[in-house]
Amino acid sequence: MGHHGGVGTRILAVEDDERIRSAVKLALEEEGWIVDEAESGEAAIELFHRTPPDVVLIDIMLPGMDGFELCRTLRRTSDVPVVMVTARNDTHDVVAGLEAGADDYLTKPFAPKELSARIRALLRRIRPSINGQHQRLSFGDLELIPDEGKVLRDGTELHLTKTEFRLLCELAESPGKVLSREALLDKVWGYDYFGDGRLVDVHVRRLRTKVEADPANPRHVVTVRGLGYRLQT
């Protein structure tokens, strides 16, 4: 048991290059995580169902089913945090990975320490409550129960990923107030000033498809041009 990772936290690493996979597994185990390996998307899905992991690490360039497809497949049934590994940090791969449902991304070659930091940020538990116990927050037709991790729209429960839920909670903490991309990057992903604003933008887009009645004309999660985002009733 290492000194950094969570107790028994299980990571599924999907990577076709055997040497990279082995080295990353070694390094992550050194950090205290339990690591399962898969060399293809198909193998990953099977393993995912047999031994459900807490975090999935997916290399985009996989033979057969690629990383985007794998991520979309997992997202259909699970809100497990996903970190994508891209070969390039150009717009296309990053945004496509985030659109496919990834929570964060890293560019090869990354330091496993950096990966650990990203995973820890994603697994960070939502603060026990925003203000008091078992609070229910209402925003028009939206209802937010932070402690239970639930969001309801018109009484129906919505399925949000952990990151989407955290993003919504951060916005809900100061309703009506504008939060900048940098502030959200810091609060939700644990990034400094130089985090990638596209993380916020793509997640807000995905959040809107779930919480907004008409995602093209958002009423709750509103963009304030040049400043950031705001939650309103």
Next chain:
Amino acid sequence: MRRRILLTFLLGSVALALFLALTTYGLTKSNLIQQRIDSSVRTSLSNAQDVGRELRSNPASTQSAQDSLRDNGVQDYLIWSDDEWTAGSPSTMDPASLPPDLASQVIDDGEAASQIARVGDQLGIVVGWNVRNVGAYFEFFNLDEAEATLSSVRLSLVFAGLVSILLGFLLGVFAARRAVKPVATAAQAASSIAGGRLDTRLETSDDPDLRILTESFNDMAEALQQRVERDARFASDVSHELRSPLMTLAASVEVMEARRDEMPERAQAALDLLSSDVVRFQGLVEDLLEISRFDAGAIRLHLEELLAAEFVRQAVAVSSLPTTPIHVSERAEHALIRGDRRRLARVIANLIDNARAYGGGEPEISITMVDDPEDPVTHLQIAVEDRGPGIPPDERDLVFERFARGGGAGRRTGSEGAGLGLALVDEHVRMHGGRVWVEDRPDGESGARFVIELMAMELDE
């Protein structure tokens, strides 16, 4: 080339105008005179017949012939009868003015003849008829009228000639411009290619002569573009291929670092060397990829408005020397720049790395506004000053070249090669529409001062 075409056209039009004018004049002149001769011959023939009739019916005197001629309005004549001359009155003609060979031809040989001659002070046609058995009749027709016509023809020909020379000149200007145009277009395209727009091509032309030029130009551009792209792709492919082994290296080194304490001392020293060079290697591959993206024109900036001073503070905080002092002028404190946050942070980080490697310890950063009332656009300067040996003036451009280590011996002290750091600074700053250069420290001490100048806006506060 242009001047030669113009000159050719001008000389050609002068020659053509001259030729046309001269032939036209010559033809008109001979035509007019011939007409005049013909009409003179006709008129004088009928007059000669009248004279013959009168003389035959009244051989003693020429008076009746004179009366008849006067009735016809004829004055300029001579009648030769009974070895005596009779002249019209008033007449420009007198027997002495008659060309002798014409007189002898008509009187002695009994022929009809005409001749252009000067009678008195007038030029004209003298026609002579032998009036059978009674004498001869001569009449003079002046050419004044023809002369007047000819002079007006001359005038209009001179005018037409001048107009056509002018037209020739204008045509020459036009032709010269047209002839030079493809060359100018090609020159423009060539400089556009030299400026980095490798996909520049010339429009294909219908003109077969020009087609040779455009086709070979376009072939050349195509070959050049392929070659440049192949080179750029090669650098990019190599860097991509290096990523996977680097990933393995980085992860493995990290495992070893975690177990460093369990290693013997010599292995620890070797591990430290290994891990620091893996980091360096990683940086180099990143730089290579970034610069090959520049070469491929694949860089897209994520522009946003940044508070310059705040941005620099943040960038310095994540650099290799996070405690670098930053001096911000009062005006610059509220200045906004438009930039790609992460790329500009690389610029600051690279300049700090450069100062650390070559600049003798911790540098200092200052941010100031450029005070130039002439310039409508406000600019901001971020300067990184070090305390190294400085850079001699003739090497100041070279330091921004790829893999250029600082030239002067003193600048080789760093163990790390300058690599691509400053070349990337140059590319990034230019991409942001700014400039970067290196100069001496303004306080006269030894050291280099790298200055980035970017467009800025001042917040009204």
